[in-house]
Amino acid sequence: MGLSVEDKARGDRAASQSKGKPARDGRGKSTGKHAARPPASTTDERPGLKARQVAARLLAAVVDKKTSLDGLTDPAGGQPHFRQLELRDQALVKAILTAALRFRGSIETEIAARLERPLPPNAASLRHILHVGAAQILCLEVPDSAAVDLAVASASADPRAARFAKLVNALLRRIAREAGRLPRADADPTRDCPAWLFDRLVAQYGDARARAIARAHLKRAPIDLTVKADVAAWAERLGGRAIGPGTVRLGPIEGAVSTLPGFDEGAWWVQDVAAALPARLFGDSLAGLRVADLCAAPGGKTAQLCAMGAHVTAVEKSNSRMTRLKDNLARLKLEADCVVGDLMGFAPDAAFDAVLLDAPCSSTGTIRRHPDVAFTKDDAEIEKLAALQGKLLAKAADLVVPGGRLVFANCSIDRREGEDVVAAFLAARPDFRLLPVDVEELPGFDFAVSSAGHLRTTPEMLDGAGEGGGLDGFFAARLRRQAH
Numbered sequence: 115m116g117l118s119v120e121d122k123a124r125g126d127r128a129a130s131q132s133k134g135k136p137a138r139d140g141r142g143k144s145t146g147k148h149a150a151r152p153p154a155s156t157t158d159e160r161p162g163l164k165a166r167q168v169a170a171r172l173l174a175a176v177v178d179k180k181t182s183l184d185g186l187t188d189p190a191g192g193q194p195h196f197r198q199l200e201l202r203d204q205a206l207v208k209a210i211l212t213a214a215l216r217f218r219g220s221i222e223t224e225i226a227a228r229l230e231r232p233l234p235p236n237a238a239s240l241r242h243i244l245h246v247g248a249a250q251i252l253c254l255e256v257p258d259s260a261a262v263d264l265a266v267a268s269a270s271a272d273p274r275a276a277r278f279a280k281l282v283n284a285l286l287r288r289i290a291r292e293a294g295r296l297p298r299a300d301a302d303p304t305r306d307c308p309a310w311l312f313d314r315l316v317a318q319y320g321d322a323r324a325r326a327i328a329r330a331h332l333k334r335a336p337i338d339l340t341v342k343a344d345v346a347a348w349a350e351r352l353g354g355r356a357i358g359p360g361t362v363r364l365g366p367i368e369g370a371v372s373t374l375p376g377f378d379e380g381a382w383w384v385q386d387v388a389a390a391l392p393a394r395l396f397g398d399s400l401a402g403l404r405v406a407d408l409c410a411a412p413g414g415k416t417a418q419l420c421a422m423g424a425h426v427t428a429v430e431k432s433n434s435r436m437t438r439l440k441d442n443l444a445r446l447k448l449e450a451d452c453v454v455g456d457l458m459g460f461a462p463d464a465a466f467d468a469v470l471l472d473a474p475c476s477s478t479g480t481i482r483r484h485p486d487v488a489f490t491k492d493d494a495e496i497e498k499l500a501a502l503q504g505k506l507l508a509k510a511a512d513l514v515v516p517g518g519r520l521v522f523a524n525c526s527i528d529r530r531e532g533e534d535v536v537a538a539f540l541a542a543r544p545d546f547r548l549l550p551v552d553v554e555e556l557p558g559f560d561f562a563v564s565s566a567g568h569l570r571t572t573p574e575m576l577d578g579a580g581e582g583g584g585l586d587g588f589f590a591a592r593l594r595r596q597a598h
């Protein structure tokens with residue numbers, strides 16, 4: 115029988131038993147009691163409550179206002195309540211939101227299945243509190259009792275949701291008792307992929323591949339490192355495996371990557387294996403050449419180009435992101451000329467032998483790492499970004515010497531931001547030709563080369579359905595300017 119918002123007092127006081135959760139240690143012990151606590155006031159100081167309240171607030175910002183989670187959780191410019199949390203609670207908020215967004219459709223289904231009537235449209239705040247609670251119960255190792263109690267306290271402290279506190283209690287206890295853990299092996303992946311995105315994937319890749327991509331989005335992305343040299347030796351030292359000539363894929367690690375061997379000495383940097391492919395399209399021929407890396411921060415590709423022996427000029431419009439790029443290069447003991455400013459106003463003294471443009475995009479290739487992208491982007495945004503990319507590509511082209519090469523790349527899986535941008539560019543610029551990528555250039559990554567000679571990856575490739583598999587979605591095209 116479903117619960118209704120009017121019938122909010124009806125609650126099953128039976129002990130909460132999490133289904134399928136591993137046994138808990140003393141700290142995470144389930145008390146088996148879920149009687150709703152006295153209503154929390156805004157001064158309720160119980161441990162963990164602020165983290166849940168901030169999680170619900172940030173979920174609202176992502177879903178209702180299309181605000182990027184990276185921005186909201188930025189250590190310097192992020193949401194003030196988030197920044198006030200202790201680091202441990204900040205990590206918990208991020209884990210809750212990652213789960214709540216990755217499995218948003220499944221969580222909504224579990225909630226809806228236990229309601230007699232849908233939540234009223236003006237109950238956004240209640241919905242976010244329920245999603246935050248359910249995400250902990252269904253996806254995280256948080257004791258059910260804590261997830262439920264803190265959701266009830268969050269509702270009680272929120273004037274828009276206070277009258278639903280008992281409903282929150284009853285509903286989440288039922289989910290804890292009845293629902294299995296997420297993700298489920300037999301789950302329909304389309305449930306967790308917003309319709310606007312799934313429709314585009316089907317239109318561009320066909321139904322089967324669209325489903326495979328949506329399934330890959332439910333997996334956590336592994337951590338890849340690009341090493342300066344000796345990939346096999348670093349793979350062994352770090353307990354990972356070499357994939358491709360310059361990438362080590364790590365297994366599960368304890369703590370931050372910055373504590374791993376080789377970080378302080380600058381032997382490697384974090385970069386998904388797919389993100390490392392566009393710079394490799396220049397081959398081994400960059401030593402001593404003047405190369406521009408446009409839209410450069412945080413500098414993964416700048417570092418690759420420097421390590422290949424090029425004289426690199428990195429252009430980036432964001433001051434704070436350029437600071438990160440410079441910090442990264444300093445740690446890696448690599449050097450580049452760094453120019454802070456809008457690419458559209460960049461006027462160097464001379465053109466470049468090679469140019470790499472990693473244009474701003476929808477980032478739909480990184481949904482495994484950034485599940486908020488599926489909620490913050492839409493059809494209109496993709497059109498806007500495609501238009502911007504066309505302008506940036508035209509500007510980048512003017513910076514290439516006759517006979518020089520230009521690589522246009524981004525981490526979108528949408529053709530409008532990839533294949534279509536390049537097709538429009540080539541139609542308008544007879545002084546440029548596509549230099550098709552040959553599968554032999556990327557040993558082990560032949561799957562990443564499209565029949566048109568572009569680089570095109572999507573996250574289900576490289577065993578994206580398996581644990582520790584997959585790669586980011588990326589597009590790159592290599593172009594040459596006519597020699598005159």
Ligand SMILES: C[S@@+](CC[C@H](N)C(=O)[O-])C[C@H]1O[C@@H](n2cnc3c(N)ncnc32)[C@H](O)[C@@H]1O
Nearest residue numbers: 409410411412413414415430431456457472474
């Ligand atoms: C996808 S990220 C680049 C990632 C980077 N190439 C790497 O490999 O680490 C895009 C970057 O472009 C920058 N950007 C966006 N529009 C720009 C513009 N008009 N001029 C210069 N930089 C821009 C953004 O601030 C962002 O740092």
